[in-house]
Amino acid sequence: MSLLKRLSESPDERPDAVRVAGSALSGAELLRCAAAVADRVHGLERVAVEATPTMETVVGVVGALLAGVAVVPVPADAGAMERRHMFADSGVAALLAARGSDVAPGGPPVVPVDLAQRSDRTWPEPEPERAAVILYTSGTTGAPKGVVVSRRSIAACLDGLADAWAWTPDDLLVHGLPLFHVHGLVLGVLGPLRHGSRLDHVGRPQPRRYAAAGGTLYFGVPTVWSRVAADPDSARALRGARLLVSGSAALPAAVFADLRELTGHRIVERYGMTETLITVSARADGARRPGTVGTPLPGVRTRLADERGGPVPADGEAMGELLVAGPTLFSGYLNRPDADAASTAGDGWFRTGDVATIGPDGVHRIVGRASTDLIKSGGYRIGAGEVEDALLAHPGVREAAVIGVPDPDLGQRVTAYVVADGVTGPELVEFVARNLAVHKRPRAVHLLDALPRNALGKVQKKLLG
Structure with missing residues (x-):
């Protein structure tokens, strides 16, 4: 099955199927634009993409994925040292950027993304285990590590979320999240292209832009939702939505309560990491309690371990490090076998480094990082x-x-x-x-x-x- 199933097999003909910061394309035109990029990068192993909130970023990412090329998103505000490290560590052969972009010298050759270019060529679907994205994440020490995420893992995550959130082609997803993280890029762009929902990336996640979009499904981080709750008129405009989703950090209980009062929604919280994608989430058809992040997605297993690796009871009170196993996990850290070894607990279990509790009903509460929380x-x-x-x-x-x-x-x-x-x-x-x-x-x-x-x-x- 194609990673971008709906886009590849039945692209949306509506002219506003994909909208990014005011620029719109139908699914069919997005596919043709991306195919033109695929024609130029096919045969490469990895390319970097200037991850700005633009249609060119979406086209560049999709084009590389169509060609079976792994994408390394580069934050728009990354400093010179960060960029040099990402380019050198990943060994990217090219940098995709909007035509006319002011790209700092010293990086790989630039391949311009031109929205006027089209191609009708099709490419065979790559193997599921092939790397789709390499996302750089900072730890507590050393340079950022490249997290290699396969096409299979992304598909498993997105299908699990479709099950949990009843995500369908009838949805219009609205968000304004950065396109260089799991939340904004994998969930917020590849999700709609896999499931066939429309996408409106509003550029910056401002409350009034969310309110004006008229979506059914909204993504935000706690800072965004806090600002929405502080703008009652914008918050009330979201009453017509089907689902509001918060992630990437803990949502304060007070914001949960304010949003419930203003929007009529009990916000959905979910949990994941760059290395695991989303593994646990509240469900559209289930209970949503402030401070909790729901139950594991289909195929995902979780357990708690104490400081010696021993079991911790799932009684809702005992705290332990959260371990995760299942189809959404990453393939490993790029060029870092030492980090791979340190992050595993044997038998396919990944050590998240997060402290959690698990209730008798399977509902998870994330206490925080073991190192700081x-x-x-x-x-x-x-x-x-x-x-x-x-x-x-x-x-x-x-x-x-x-x-x-x-x-x-x-x-x-x-x-x-x-x-x-x-x-x-x-x-x-x-x-x-x-x-x-x-x-x-x-x-x-x-x-x-x-x-x-x-x-x-x-x-x-x-x-x-």
């Missing part, structure tokens, strides 16, 4: 997310991040970084102590103007402390 203080194991939720319940708190800071007596000291109005640090400590066990209260609260975040809105905790 599981705090060991005074003999207690404290989830940073629980303390963050308690802080965010205060009406004066807009943002909160909690980490463990080394402490000679406690081992780690619960420390909060907060963006707030009209409240002091001691008042917030007392507020948390009234709502959680006293040992979970922050020992220190630092008031900031803003929390450091990446392009997907995730708080960069390694920049705190």
Whole structure:
């Protein structure tokens, strides 16, 4: 089966089947534009693509995939050092960019993507195990690693999400997410092209653009949904949608509640990583509870492990590292057998590095990263997310991040970084102590103007402390 099944087999003839930042193409015209790119890159192993929120990015990615060439998306704001590393590490033979783009010198040869070019040539579907994308992700140390994701893994993920979300050709997907991550590119572009739904990428994910799009299915990260909730008129305009989906970071319970009030929707949360794609999600026909990310997709298995690799009970309370196995997993890190070995727990299990709980009903709750979000203080194991939720319940708190800071007596000291109005640090400590066990209260609260975040809105905790 073709990775881009609907696009390849029955392309949508509607003139606005795919819209990106105001530029629109029918599915049939997108296929012909992409085929012209495929003609030029066929036979190469890997190409980079300037991942801007443009139709040229979509055409370039689709063209490479049609030709069986692996795509390395390059963030539009990547610095010179990042670009050099990605080009050298991946060994890309060319860089696809919009014709006339101002591309920095020193990279691979540029192949211009011209939306005026068309081709009617077809190419045989590559083997399912062939690499589709190589996504670069930063760890806690060293240069970013290339995550090799196969065509088979992407197909399994997208089909699992179609099952969970009742995703059909009748949908219009709306989002404005970056096209160099799993969320925006794999789910947000390849998903519609596989399932036949229309796509409206609004350029920037601004509340009023979401409101004006008239979609049935919306993707956003918590920062986007927080801004939508803060714009009541835009939020109410989403009442006609079928499903609102949040991912890439934890959605604050207060935002969940605000969106439910304004839009009438209980937002769907899901969980995944670059290395695993999406593995767990709430379902369109199932319960959706704030702070939880649902149950495994078809074919995906999960379990919890303690620090020695032993089993942790699925009782909804015990915390352990989340291990994942199944068809959505990546093929490995490019040129990094050491990282491959460190990330596996044997028998096909991938170590996510995330701490979670699993309830008796199979519903997962992500506590956070084992390295930053599981705090060991005074003999207690404290989830940073629980303390963050308690802080965010205060009406004066807009943002909160909690980490463990080394402490000679406690081992780690619960420390909060907060963006707030009209409240002091001691008042917030007392507020948390009234709502959680006293040992979970922050020992220190630092008031900031803003929390450091990446392009997907995730708080960069390694920049705190």
